[in-house]
Amino acid sequence: MESLISDYVKKALSKKPDILTHTLRVVGYCKAIGRTEDADMDILISSAWLHDICWSKLDMSPENLAVHAEESAKLAKDVLNKMNMSDRMAEKIVSAISVHESLPDSPSIEAKILFEADHLDRIGAVGISKIFSSWGIKGGLDIINTKILPSMEEWFTTRKGFELAKEKIIFLNLFVDNYNKEIIEANKG
Numbered sequence: 001m002e003s004l005i006s007d008y009v010k011k012a013l014s015k016k017p018d019i020l021t022h023t024l025r026v027v028g029y030c031k032a033i034g035r036t037e038d039a040d041m042d043i044l045i046s047s048a049w050l051h052d053i054c055w056s057k058l059d060m061s062p063e064n065l066a067v068h069a070e071e072s073a074k075l076a077k078d079v080l081n082k083m084n085m086s087d088r089m090a091e092k093i094v095s096a097i098s099v100h101e102s103l104p105d106s107p108s109i110e111a112k113i114l115f116e117a118d119h120l121d122r123i124g125a126v127g128i129s130k131i132f133s134s135w136g137i138k139g140g141l142d143i144i145n146t147k148i149l150p151s152m153e154e155w156f157t158t159r160k161g162f163e164l165a166k167e168k169i170i171f172l173n174l175f176v177d178n179y180n181k182e183i184i185e186a187n188k189g
């Protein structure tokens with residue numbers, strides 16, 4: 001089933017290479033974390049492949065960003081129905097996708113891992129570059145200072161997820177420290 005879904009996603013996102021490479025990294029993180037947790041790998045990996053699939057149809061805008069988890073869940077449901085996946089499995093996949101931006105109080109283990117994998121990519125070198133290219137230097141730093149640095153340690157609750165995040169957290173803190181130092185040095189003249 002994975003190759004059927006991955007073939008579909010690669011084709012659907014062929015014109016959105018940034019989203020596709022992000023998806024590939026999220027699938028990789030889900031495999032690494034899922035192996036160490038009691039997760040259903042079929043549900044987890046299918047969710048990872050399809051979690052941002054709505055971008056195959058939508059343009060990136062703040063409005064679409066706000067609803068993209070729900071939109072991806074809806075599209076994933078149609079895709080899985082066409083692939084004759086059982087209702088029980090499709091429901092779990094769709095539910096994990098719909099909460100990948102913001103987890104409910106008691107998420108399934110698959111939803112939790114997908115959330116961690118998606119957020120791991122947000123704090124990596126590529127994720128940080130994307131924030132700056134989308135929001136500019138000032139806007140990017142605001143997002144890092146207000147939305148990422150204060151909450152990033154809370155995003156990772158599985159042992160493997162936290163282990164993978166550790167290096168990225170160190171990197172991001174170092175990046176922000178160096179950035180601030182360079183600005184302070186420059187202002188000293």
Ligand SMILES: [Fe+2]
Nearest residue numbers: 051052068100
């Ligand atoms: Fe997403």
Ligand SMILES: [Fe+2]
Nearest residue numbers: 022051052118
């Ligand atoms: Fe994502």
